[in-house]
Amino acid sequence: MSESFQTVRGVLVLLKTLSEGPASTHQLVSALSEAGVQRDERTVRRWLEVIREEGFGVRHSRKRHELTGSPVRIAFGDYEALATLSVLESLAQREPAYGEHLASAAKKLREAIPEKALRFADSGKIEFSLDSASDPPEDPNIIDTLRRATHRSQKARVLYYSLRSGSVRWRTVEPVRVAYVQRAHRLFAYEREESRVTEFRINRIHQARLLPDKFAPEAHRHAFEPARVRLSSNAFTAYGKAIIPDDRATIEPLEDGGAIIEGRTPSVFWTVREVAALGPDAQVLGGPELKRQLVSFLEQTLKKYE
Known part of the structure; x- marks a missing residue:
């Protein structure tokens, strides 16, 4: 294997290793060795300097090297950039627990998207309604x-x-x-x-x-009430499995684009109101208590208009 080929391969191994997280000079030498490239720490430091000169951000702190920026772009299409950035930046403004991290992720993504796709995303930006409303505010x-x-x-x-x-x-x-x-x-x-x-x-x-x-x-x-809800295509697109507040809820896709969501709800009271708000786009198929309370809720609502 030629010396120039070894050098190219070694630089790529360094970039790949640093993309996984900070690493010491010794760890980089070991990564090169595992890839069949035998070099000492002095050569690693020289290659890191070349990487910096080519526009990659490489910071050395506490005896570790960290990749902080890259001129390489992710192959995002126009609409992929528009949708992804819009969702991330909308959530970043409203999510109380992880807003700061979402904003940081959106900033990094902006630096990695091709300029043409980024201009398209900014020219047609969508504001998603993802409010986390509460009064007083949530901590x-x-x-x-x-x-x-x-x-x-x-x-x-x-x-x-x-x-x-x-x-x-x-x-x-x-x-x-x-x-x-x-x-x-x-x-x-x-x-x-x-x-x-x-x-x-x-x-x-x-x-x-x-x-x-x-x-x-x-x-x-297990004490939570069982719930099985059929959603139309539009309702499933809007809600996903969130119609039942259960991380373990299952999704059974239907041929018409809708789905059947099944899980256990911690609050029949709130699930009744979520389902009722969807009108004919939602149907309770299972969960006797959920069905009973939904029917009662709808009957009481109807009486107000008789």
Whole structure:
């Protein structure tokens, strides 16, 4: 293998390694060796300088090299750039927990999209309605803490303001699900004092702290009501499986473009209102309690117009 070919291959190995994350000079030498390119640390540093001269951002900090920018562009088409940037930037303005990270991702994506596609995206920018409305505002740190608690099946203490009692007090909970329902984030958590799963509006949680104790979430999830909902093509495009606030909900695609969503809802009350809002574009196929409450809700609504 010629020396020039070895050099080209070595530079590409360095770029590939750094694209996976920061690496020390020793780690880069090892990566070259694994690829069959034997070079010392002095050569690696020289190649990194050449990479910088060609427009790649390479920063050296704390004995590690980090790739911070690249002149290479992702092969995005015009409409791919328009759709992706519009969604990311819309979410970045409204998502309370991860807005900052979404904005950072959108900025990096802008630097990687070909200039022609970027100009097209900016000329026809779409503002997606992805509001996370709540009053008072939701605390992103609390949302993040409770999401971690649900994923780890870890108990938590929340300082909660109850509208019913008008009091603020600490409550120990077993967080089962964080869901975005009816334009607000809600925590569904088991309270041993109450022997039931309680709904907490997240914008009324003043503080949230993880506890070291773990819990078994399956029994709580099993207590949620089953739900099976058929959506039209338009409704499925708009809602996806979010019509049932269940990360484990399944999707059965239908030939007409619609789908059947099946899962367990932590709140029949809210799911009834989500389904009712879709009118004839949604049909409850399963879940006796969900169907009973939906029929009752529609009957009461109809009486107001008789």
